[in-house]
Amino acid sequence: MVSRQERQAVTERRREAMAVLAMASGADLMQLWNEAGLPDEAETLRGPETGLVTVRGRMGGGGAPFNFGEATVTRATVKLPGGEVGHAYALGREKMKVRVAALIDALRQQPDLEARIEEKILAPLRARRIEADAIRRAETAATKVDFFTMVRGED
Amino acid sequence: MYVAVKGGEAAIQNAHRLLADRRRGDRNLPAITLEQIASQLSLAVDRVMSEGSLYDTGLAALAVKQARGDMIEAIFLLRAYRTTLPRFGYTRPVDTAAMLVERRVSATYKDLPGGQLLGPTFDYTHRLLDPELAEDAEPAAPEARSEAEEAMPRVSDILANEGLIEEDGSLPEDREPGDITREPPEFPMERDQRLQALSRGDEGFLLALGYSTQRGYGRNHPFAGEIRIGEVDVEIDVPELDFPLTLGRIRVTECQMVNQFKGSQKVPPQFTRGYGLVFGQSERKAMAMSLCDRALRANELDEDITAPAQDEEFVISHCDNVQATGFVEHLKLPHYVDFQAELGLVRQMRREYEERREGAAADTERREAAE
Numbered sequence: 001m002v003s004r005q006e007r008q009a010v011t012e013r014r015r016e017a018m019a020v021l022a023m024a025s026g027a028d029l030m031q032l033w034n035e036a037g038l039p040d041e042a043e044t045l046r047g048p049e050t051g052l053v054t055v056r057g058r059m060g061g062g063g064a065p066f067n068f069g070e071a072t073v074t075r076a077t078v079k080l081p082g083g084e085v086g087h088a089y090a091l092g093r094e095k096m097k098v099r100v101a102a103l104i105d106a107l108r109q110q111p112d113l114e115a116r117i118e119e120k121i122l123a124p125l126r127a128r129r130i131e132a133d134a135i136r137r138a139e140t141a142a143t144k145v146d147f148f149t150m151v152r153g154e155d
Numbered sequence: 156m157y158v159a160v161k162g163g164e165a166a167i168q169n170a171h172r173l174l175a176d177r178r179r180g181d182r183n184l185p186a187i188t189l190e191q192i193a194s195q196l197s198l199a200v201d202r203v204m205s206e207g208s209l210y211d212t213g214l215a216a217l218a219v220k221q222a223r224g225d226m227i228e229a230i231f232l233l234r235a236y237r238t239t240l241p242r243f244g245y246t247r248p249v250d251t252a253a254m255l256v257e258r259r260v261s262a263t264y265k266d267l268p269g270g271q272l273l274g275p276t277f278d279y280t281h282r283l284l285d286p287e288l289a290e291d292a293e294p295a296a297p298e299a300r301s302e303a304e305e306a307m308p309r310v311s312d313i314l315a316n317e318g319l320i321e322e323d324g325s326l327p328e329d330r331e332p333g334d335i336t337r338e339p340p341e342f343p344m345e346r347d348q349r350l351q352a353l354s355r356g357d358e359g360f361l362l363a364l365g366y367s368t369q370r371g372y373g374r375n376h377p378f379a380g381e382i383r384i385g386e387v388d389v390e391i392d393v394p395e396l397d398f399p400l401t402l403g404r405i406r407v408t409e410c411q412m413v414n415q416f417k418g419s420q421k422v423p424p425q426f427t428r429g430y431g432l433v434f435g436q437s438e439r440k441a442m443a444m445s446l447c448d449r450a451l452r453a454n455e456l457d458e459d460i461t462a463p464a465q466d467e468e469f470v471i472s473h474c475d476n477v478q479a480t481g482f483v484e485h486l487k488l489p490h491y492v493d494f495q496a497e498l499g500l501v502r503q504m505r506r507e508y509e510e511r512r513e514g515a516a517a518d519t520e521r522r523e524a525a526e
Contacts, residue, residue, distance in 0.1 A: 058248045072214070140256060141301070
C-alpha cells in the first residue's frame with residue numbers, strides 16, 4: 001500500500017519536474033535530452049499544439065482577480081508503449097521542446113528511469129536556472145540605493 | 156455605404172512589393188534579425204506585447220519588423236494573430252509579491268524591506284545623445300553584488316498595517332472575472348473589466364489622461380507607492396492533472412499608486428489606490444494605467460465626475476489603439492459612392508439656398524419699387 005503522504009510526495013516531485021521542464025530553454029532541454037539517450041518511442045495523443053492562455057493578475061496585487069492579457073502556450077500529451085501518459089505545457093511556441101517534455105514526464109513514471117532523468121536532465125536544468133537567477137539578482141542588487149544622511153547645520 | 160469596387164489589383168500587388176522592398180531598406184546592409192529586435196529593441200517589443208495583449212517576444216519582434224517599426228501597426232498584427240489561436244484556459248492570478256525583481260522603487264518610503272533597486276533604468280541619465288553608441292562600442296559588463304535573498308513585500312501591504320490605506324480591491328467572491336475579449340463591453344463596467352481594457356490600452360492615450368489628472372482635471376494627489384518590474388511564474392489548472400502546472404515565467408511591470416482621499420459619508424479619510432499591471436518592462440504605461448484606474452473609481456468613491464479621465468465610457472471606449480486606428484484610418488478607403496451622394500445633397504441644398512436668396516432679393520426689389 002502506498003500511503004497518502006508518499007502519493008503526495010510523488011505528485012509534488014512530478015509537479016516540480018514539469019515546472020523545471022517548462023521553464024527550461026528549448027536549446028538546453030534538447031541538448032540534455034539528446035545526450036541522455038532515453039527511448040523516444042511514444043504515441044502522440046495530443047499536439048504538440050499552440051494556443052493561448054489568458055493571464056490573470058489581482059487588483060492592488062492581492063485583491064480580486066482580473067484578466068490582463070494572453071500568452072502563447074504549447075502543450076502535448078504522449079503515451080508510452082507501456083501505457084504511461086505524459087503531459088507538458090509551456091509558454092511559447094516551441095513544439096519540439098514541449099513534445100520532449102511530455103515524453104520525459106511519461107518516462108519519469110517508470111521507476112527505473114526516474115533517477116536517471118533526475119540526474120541527466122532535471123538536475124542540470126535546475127542548476128542552470130538557479131545560476132541564471134542568482135546572476136540576475138546580483139546584477140539587480142548592485143543597483144540598490146545605499147542611503148546615507150548628510151549632517152547639516154551647527155548642532 | 157459600402158459597395159463592391161473592382162480594379163486596382165495590380166496596383167495593390169505592386170504597392171505591397173514596393174512595401175517589402177522599402178521595409179528591407181538598403182540591401183547592402185544585413186537584414187535585422189528577430190533576435191536582434193527582441194534583445195536590442197526590447198522595450199518596443201514589450202509595448203507591442205502589452206497593447207497587442209499577447210505575451211510572445213518572438214511574435215512581437217516579427218510584428219515590429221513587419222510593421223517597419225510602426226508600433227500601432229505591429230500591435231494590430233499581433234492582435235490579428237491572437238484571434239487565430241484556440242484558447243486553453245485562464246491562469247491562476249500571478250503573484251507579484253513573489254516576483255524575481257529586476258527593479259523596484261518607492262517614492263513614498265525610503266527604507267523599505269528589500270530596499271530600492273534601480274535596475275536598468277533611464278532615470279538619472281542626462282538624456283544626452285551618446286556618440287559612443289553610434290560607433291558600436293561594447294559596454295562594460297554589469298556590476299554584480301551578492302546579497303542574501305531578502306523578501307520584498309509590496310509597499311501597499313506595509314501601509315495596510317496602519318489601516319490608513321484601503322485594501323487591495325475586492326469584488327464579490329463568486330464573481331468570475333469579466334473578459335472584454337469575450338463579452339462586448341457594457342457600461343457601467345466593473346473594475347476588473349476596466350483594468351483589462353487599460354492594461355492593453357494605448358500608452359500615449361493613458362499617459363495624456365493620467366497627466367490631465369495631475370494638471371487638475373480630476374485631481375487625486377498621487378504618489379508612486381511602488382513600481383516593480385520583474386518575472387513572475389504563470390500557473391494554470393488543467394483538467395487532466397490534479398495539481399497546478401507551472402507554464403513558465405513572464406516579465407511584468409506593476410505600479411501601486413497611492414492617492415489622497417478626504418473620505419466620504421461612508422468611508423473615513425484614508426489613502427486610496429490605483430493599480431497598474433502590464434506585460435514587459437513598461438513603467439510609463441503601468442504608471443499611467445494606475446492613474447487612470449484611480450480616476451475611474453470616482454463613482455465608487457462618491458467623487459464628482461467632472462473630468463475626461465473620470466468618464467468611464469469615454470476612457471474605455473477610446474483607449475484601444477487598434478479600434479481607434481481602424482476607425483480613423485478607414486477614412487482613407489474608397490468612399491466614392493458615399494461622397495457622390497453627399498455631393499448630390501450639397502448641390503441640391505446649394506440650389507435651394509440660391510433660390511431662396513434670389514427670391515428674397517426679388518421681394519426686396521418689388522417692395523422698394525412699390526414704395
